[in-house]
Amino acid sequence: MNRKPLLTTSLLVIVGFLTVCPVVMLAIGSFSSGFGRFDRFTWIKYVEAYSDPEFLAVLWNTLVFTCGSAIVTTVLALFLAYMNTRTNIPFKFLFGVVTILPMMIPHVLFTASWAMLLNPNNGMLNRLLMEIFGLKSSPFNIYTIPGMILVESLLDLPIAYLVIVPAMSAFDVSLEESSRVCGASTMGTLFRITLPVLRPAILSSVILVMVRALASFAVPSVIGMPGRIYVYASHIYRIIATGFAPDYGKAAAVGMSAMAASMLLIYVYRYLTAESERFVTVSGRGFKPTLIDLKGWRYPAFAVVGFLSFILIVLPVLVLFYNSMLPYIMAPSTKALSMMSWKNWTTVLHDPISLLSLKNSLFLGFVGASLGVVLSVLVAYVIVKVRTKAAGVLESLSFLSFSFPGIVIGVGFMWFFVRTPLYATLSALLIGYIATYLPYGVRPLSSAFVQIHSHLEESSRVCGASPFYTLRRIVLPLLIPGIVSGWILMATMFVRELTLSVVLARPGTEVLAVQILRFAEDGLWGRLSALGIVMIFISSTLVVIASLVGRKLNQMHAV
Amino acid sequence: MDLRIRGLTRDYESDGKRIRALDHVDLTIAANEIFTLLGPSGCGKTTLLRCIVGLETPDAGEISIGEDIVFSSEKGISLPPEKRGLGMVFQSYAIWPHMNVFENVAYPLRARNVPRNDIQSRVERALRFVQLEGFESRPATRLSGGQQQRVALARALVAEPRVILFDEPLSNLDAKLREETRKQLHRFLTELEITAVYVTHDRVEALALSDRIAVMKQGRIVEVGDPKKIYFDTDDPFVADFIGRANLIPATVRHSAQPHAMVDTAIGPIQVRNSHHIPVGGQAMLCARPEFIRVGPPTSDNRPNVFRGNVIHRIFVGEAYEADIRIGETLLTTTIDPEVAIVAGDDVTIAFDADHCFLIPT
Numbered sequence: 037m038n039r040k041p042l043l044t045t046s047l048l049v050i051v052g053f054l055t056v057c058p059v060v061m062l063a064i065g066s067f068s069s070g071f072g073r074f075d076r077f078t079w080i081k082y083v084e085a086y087s088d089p090e091f092l093a094v095l096w097n098t099l100v101f102t103c104g105s106a107i108v109t110t111v112l113a114l115f116l117a118y119m120n121t122r123t124n125i126p127f128k129f130l131f132g133v134v135t136i137l138p139m140m141i142p143h144v145l146f147t148a149s150w151a152m153l154l155n156p157n158n159g160m161l162n163r164l165l166m167e168i169f170g171l172k173s174s175p176f177n178i179y180t181i182p183g184m185i186l187v188e189s190l191l192d193l194p195i196a197y198l199v200i201v202p203a204m205s206a207f208d209v210s211l212e213e214s215s216r217v218c219g220a221s222t223m224g225t226l227f228r229i230t231l232p233v234l235r236p237a238i239l240s241s242v243i244l245v246m247v248r249a250l251a252s253f254a255v256p257s258v259i260g261m262p263g264r265i266y267v268y269a270s271h272i273y274r275i276i277a278t279g280f281a282p283d284y285g286k287a288a289a290v291g292m293s294a295m296a297a298s299m300l301l302i303y304v305y306r307y308l309t310a311e312s313e314r315f316v317t318v319s320g321r322g323f324k325p326t327l328i329d330l331k332g333w334r335y336p337a338f339a340v341v342g343f344l345s346f347i348l349i350v351l352p353v354l355v356l357f358y359n360s361m362l363p364y365i366m367a368p369s370t371k372a373l374s375m376m377s378w379k380n381w382t383t384v385l386h387d388p389i390s391l392l393s394l395k396n397s398l399f400l401g402f403v404g405a406s407l408g409v410v411l412s413v414l415v416a417y418v419i420v421k422v423r424t425k426a427a428g429v430l431e432s433l434s435f436l437s438f439s440f441p442g443i444v445i446g447v448g449f450m451w452f453f454v455r456t457p458l459y460a461t462l463s464a465l466l467i468g469y470i471a472t473y474l475p476y477g478v479r480p481l482s483s484a485f486v487q488i489h490s491h492l493e494e495s496s497r498v499c500g501a502s503p504f505y506t507l508r509r510i511v512l513p514l515l516i517p518g519i520v521s522g523w524i525l526m527a528t529m530f531v532r533e534l535t536l537s538v539v540l541a542r543p544g545t546e547v548l549a550v551q552i553l554r555f556a557e558d559g560l561w562g563r564l565s566a567l568g569i570v571m572i573f574i575s576s577t578l579v580v581i582a583s584l585v586g587r588k589l590n591q592m593h594a595v
Numbered sequence: 596m597d598l599r600i601r602g603l604t605r606d607y608e609s610d611g612k613r614i615r616a617l618d619h620v621d622l623t624i625a626a627n628e629i630f631t632l633l634g635p636s637g638c639g640k641t642t643l644l645r646c647i648v649g650l651e652t653p654d655a656g657e658i659s660i661g662e663d664i665v666f667s668s669e670k671g672i673s674l675p676p677e678k679r680g681l682g683m684v685f686q687s688y689a690i691w692p693h694m695n696v697f698e699n700v701a702y703p704l705r706a707r708n709v710p711r712n713d714i715q716s717r718v719e720r721a722l723r724f725v726q727l728e729g730f731e732s733r734p735a736t737r738l739s740g741g742q743q744q745r746v747a748l749a750r751a752l753v754a755e756p757r758v759i760l761f762d763e764p765l766s767n768l769d770a771k772l773r774e775e776t777r778k779q780l781h782r783f784l785t786e787l788e789i790t791a792v793y794v795t796h797d798r799v800e801a802l803a804l805s806d807r808i809a810v811m812k813q814g815r816i817v818e819v820g821d822p823k824k825i826y827f828d829t830d831d832p833f834v835a836d837f838i839g840r841a842n843l844i845p846a847t848v849r850h851s852a853q854p855h856a857m858v859d860t861a862i863g864p865i866q867v868r869n870s871h872h873i874p875v876g877g878q879a880m881l882c883a884r885p886e887f888i889r890v891g892p893p894t895s896d897n898r899p900n901v902f903r904g905n906v907i908h909r910i911f912v913g914e915a916y917e918a919d920i921r922i923g924e925t926l927l928t929t930t931i932d933p934e935v936a937i938v939a940g941d942d943v944t945i946a947f948d949a950d951h952c953f954l955i956p957t
Contacts, residue, residue, distance in 0.1 A: 499682075
């Protein structure tokens with residue numbers, strides 16, 4: 037077994053720098069008095085951050101927002117998973133669509149489309165209802181905590197669903213059947229047997245959504261801030277981006293507790309997923325669970341699922357497209373139809389900052405994903421094939437950034453970059469992106485390496501091939517599908533990146549999602565929609581290619 | 596080509612403990628010999644094979660193939676696997692999933708820059724030999740286990756290696772296919788006239804395929820010999836037990852003559868072969884294989900080697916019954932022909948075949 041100490045060490049240094057550096061800089065920053073000055077140790081930023089009269093409200097909002105989103109998302113995901121795996125609901129292909137398609141719509145756009153529908157001033161749906169029922173005021177206000185929870189829950193629904201479905205489909209039906217034989221009713225069985233057995237999966241979903249809601253920036257900024265509802269992420273943003281004196285020390289001090297909370301949640305999540313593997317009730321018996329006949333409820337249940345897929349996928353794209361043609365938000369009417377034009381499109385496509393952000397995002401997507409994949413290939417190789425103690429450390433390091441809220445890590449990087457010539461360059465964004473999204477590249481490549489059994493390489497060597505020839509003819513061809521899907525996954529992430537960019541982007545290094553956020557802040561919904569459609573087009577193209585490549589990969593390794 | 600191994604030693608580090616996988620192994624394998632390394636899992640047989648082929652580096656010792664030293668710790672020689680000119684069939688076959696059958700088999704030739712025209716004809720010849728003509732353009736992953744195994748064999752043979760190595764090539768096949776493939780492999784190997792080193796933990800495979808067998812245990816070679824010697828006349832109680840079912844009974848030599856000696860055992864005096872010439876008064880282990888113990892209805896026969904016992908337990912295994920029979924305090928494993936009407940609890944007469952019971956020095 038080749039231990040490759042040089043490769044392992046250099047990767048440990050690079051990945052260690054990428055993931056540990058922002059955390060260390062954040063910690064140092066939180067104890068420093070001025071931005072970029074580390075000369076004097078001080079507690080003052082902590083005192084300022086946590087004695088701030090607003091902080092208590094922020095803490096409370098965050099708690100309600102994260103827990104609320106986690107519960108709503110998990111309940112919806114449980115419903116969808118149960119319908120798909122355990123009932124004879126028609127048109128089951130929709131479940132695949134609900135879980136994959138929303139990933140093509142960047143969060144900031146999804147959130148903006150809900151703001152256009154339900155904002156209290158001129159939300160399309162509000163206006164429509166007022167006209168129909170002759171109401172004096174808007175029936176809905178999205179700029180509230182329930183509004184934030186609604187949108188965040190819809191955003192996190194696919195991931196919660198993907199966590200719950202495997203547990204649900206591995207469920208041993210005989211547990212329920214014996215409960216029925218023992219005399220319990222259907223509902224009694226559901227609450228006393230089914231849900232308790234699924235508890236680890238349900239808790240994992242709750243915690244995963246909490247982590248994502250804590251890190252979420254799109255919803256707190258586009259929906260929360262207009263309603264003056266601040267959570268952790270938007271509170272940090274307020275400290276560094278609004279007012280005339282951004283206070284990066286105070287932001288770091290606030291960020292430290294967000295980071296600690298997030299890491300703790302991820303730790304619990306890992307513990308629970310290990311636990312749920314223990315809880316799996318079914319071995320490879322190859323049984324098919326009996327499907328529950330919904331009878332008269334088949335189509336009503338389907339209507340609920342259909343409605344969910346409509347508001348998750350069709351509605352946001354429709355709203356964006358419709359508004360991209362209008363000068364301001366208005367409910368559909370003959371007047372609106374008569375005012376439709378391509379003006380927003382021409383404005384956006386001639387707006388130098390929008391064009392610059394498009395160029396920057398494409399550059400970051402292509403170059404960032406390419407560099408990220410090269411690093412991921414090497415890291416995955418060491419994790420899967422070298423398997424020394426140091427490789428184990430590398431694995432933990434490379435997955436550490438899963439638990440970092442983007443905006444906090446952005447503040448940490450800010451503390452680092454301000455002392456380097458990288459400050460306010462695209463390279464700063466590039467480094468930040470790769471550090472934060474490394475797990476998205478390492479994961480597909482690790483599974484690609486797992487599929488290359490060591491015998492395949494050894495056999496080539498015995499056949500008379502040199503190590504280089506083996507790499508060229510055996511390892512690389514088998515790795516290419518993994519490389520392609522890792523590249524596309526990272527590229528889509530980079531093209532839509534918001535939370536990190538909002539801290540690191542400076543004039544000249546604007547990116548698409550930040551530009552969208554600016555349009556939302558200025559209420560330029562038409563231009564936002566036009567640029568948003570361009571963004572959705574780019575990321576859907578990448579996702580479609582990714583799924584095609586994934587299918588190819590599965591075909592090759594089938595049998 | 597012949598293969599010589601001197602003082603080969605290999606240590607592993609596992610959980611901070613040093614484990615000796617190979618312990619000063621000496622071995623000479625003659626040219627065109629089919630040689631098997633046999634032993635329980637963890638005995639070091641696969642490590643030895645991987646050291647020969649160059650996938651693992653021994654800590655000490657020397658390996659030479661024909662005239663060439665391929666590894667020597669003293670002389671600081673360690674050729675990489677691609678320079679050793681060997682062929683190998685892996686346990687998992689290691690068929691490359693992204694290549695078709697032709698490309699898989701042509702690979703060793705391409706890696707060695709063989710001219711294009713030659714490749715075509717040599718691959719065809721190799722595939723014809725393993726009876727896979729017409730499979731050239733099939734994706735290799737779409738073949739059955741037995742066919743994949745033959746592709747692996749063709750690939751190992753196509754470059755005309757100096758030695759071909761097999762790492763448990765039949766262990767991934769189901770029982771019926773394994774028997775067929777074993778026969779096929781026997782035919783291939785006897786036709787080929789090539790030096791072959793075969794690793795297995797299956798004693799039937801070893802007996803059926805080999806010219807000679809080396810039985811290994813804990814990183815050492817316990818005994819080397821041809822299959823009949825290993826089965827009928829081993830020097831070692833471990834080998835006797837590992838190579839087939841055996842009743843091992845402690846014995847003391849009372850009287851030694853040719854061809855048979857008389858030994859005292861717990862069940863009484865028995866006449867056995869004494870090919871190791873253990874002297875009178877010497878301690879030894881008597882080895883009696885179940886198929887050489889005859890079981891019949893009780894008689895009052897007083898000939899030598901005939902005893903009376905009681906059937907403790909009997910099970911039907913298809914071609915025969917297996918029965919545990921007790922004589923005094925000693926328990927013997929025997930096989931009984933299906934037509935013999937004996938059930939558990941019966942008293943029986945058992946007779947040891949003096950020509951096939953032998954003494955092992957202890």
